Amino acid sequence: MKVAVFSTKKYDRQSLSSTNTRHNHELVFLETKLNSQTARLANGFPCVCLFVNDKADAEALEILAAGGTRLLALRSAGFNHVDLHAAARLGMTVVRVPAYSPYSVAEHAVGLILMLNRKLYRAYNRVREDNFELEGLLGFDIYGSTVGVIGTGKIGLIFAQIMHGFGCSLLGYDAYPNSDFTAIGAARYVELSELFENADIISLHCPLLPETHHLINADAIDQMKTGVMLINTSRGGLIDTKAAIEGIKIGKIGYLGIDVYEQEEELFFADWSDSIIQDDAFQLLQSFPNVVITAHQAFFTQNALQNIAETTLSNISSFEQGEALTNELKLPESSTPKVTA
Numbered sequence: 001m002k003v004a005v006f007s008t009k010k011y012d013r014q015s016l017s018s019t020n021t022r023h024n025h026e027l028v029f030l031e032t033k034l035n036s037q038t039a040r041l042a043n044g045f046p047c048v049c050l051f052v053n054d055k056a057d058a059e060a061l062e063i064l065a066a067g068g069t070r071l072l073a074l075r076s077a078g079f080n081h082v083d084l085h086a087a088a089r090l091g092m093t094v095v096r097v098p099a100y101s102p103y104s105v106a107e108h109a110v111g112l113i114l115m116l117n118r119k120l121y122r123a124y125n126r127v128r129e130d131n132f133e134l135e136g137l138l139g140f141d142i143y144g145s146t147v148g149v150i151g152t153g154k155i156g157l158i159f160a161q162i163m164h165g166f167g168c169s170l171l172g173y174d175a176y177p178n179s180d181f182t183a184i185g186a187a188r189y190v191e192l193s194e195l196f197e198n199a200d201i202i203s204l205h206c207p208l209l210p211e212t213h214h215l216i217n218a219d220a221i222d223q224m225k226t227g228v229m230l231i232n233t234s235r236g237g238l239i240d241t242k243a244a245i246e247g248i249k250i251g252k253i254g255y256l257g258i259d260v261y262e263q264e265e266e267l268f269f270a271d272w273s274d275s276i277i278q279d280d281a282f283q284l285l286q287s288f289p290n291v292v293i294t295a296h297q298a299f300f301t302q303n304a305l306q307n308i309a310e311t312t313l314s315n316i317s318s319f320e321q322g323e324a325l326t327n328e329l330k331l332p333e334s335s336t337p338k339v340t341a
Ligand code: NAD
Pocket: 077, 078, 098, 099, 102, 105, 150, 151, 152, 153, 154, 155, 156, 173, 174, 175, 176, 177, 205, 206, 207, 208, 209, 211, 212, 233, 234, 235, 259, 260, 296, 297, 298, 299, 300
């Protein structure tokens, strides 16, 4: 199948090309992101392949549909960047990679915790400058901490298991509780308010949906323990950035570790080192000594790239061959509109 692959980097081209020897699709790699301005580049491509910061809104999808696109193959689990209603209205099928390596993201969240707690970012720089002073590096034992896990799906569950291994007690919150979480031991589901009030570390692993947008806002932060550690490896829009900045300034948030950022589309996956970044909130966050930011790299392991390539190309092959699509994203029956184009 002819596939326009948007937002590709060298590592995407390598993993997709080597896996494609088993699928034989005609892959055309584009470095640019998909949006309503660039959608015309996919004219004549029945399949368009997207990553997390491509913007498949109604306008872009209409241009794609007019150009003959019938399949959107997401190289991600998250799908908040795709207007599923517009896709359904335009008769487009959407497939994704529901799980490529939940370990990659869960382990990265744990990495952020250790980085912040033991101030490894400071320690690394100090030692390189022959400064062996310990002042300013004081941490706390993770053992015995209470960890709040918001979203106990594939990634949240693995994260919880790792934290259980550290000797933490676990408070979970999920719209759809899962007995695998409580089976970990020292883990129970609570209301969000109880989780906010009691957790020393809070890690976000739920999807970005209208109901989870700014889940962490000023009111939520107000309920948290003073000095709480907040970790977000899920989606930037879960945290109200302005409220988080305020929370850090007043000392309520003691540590912030984020792999995702509300306005990351403008920044991440590119080198801005010779430019003046115009996002003041991002620059302010960067300036705080208790904030660690990574640029949406939690998924970025060899294992995950391999699985993303394999599942994406298998999804495309299944669509081409008219097979059942196990990884199709569908709207709930009640909200499925009639196909008009
Ligand atoms: P998943 O679907 O297995 O788990 C998500 C969990 O969130 C489910 O248990 C679901 O019931 C729960 N949930 C849904 N609505 C909720 C709500 N309103 N409140 C609380 N919980 C709710 O997904 P996953 O594979 O564990 O991925 C979780 C998220 O991680 C994804 O949505 C994605 O945004 C993010 N992610 C980030 C990266 C990265 O590189 N940083 C990579 C992959 C995924």
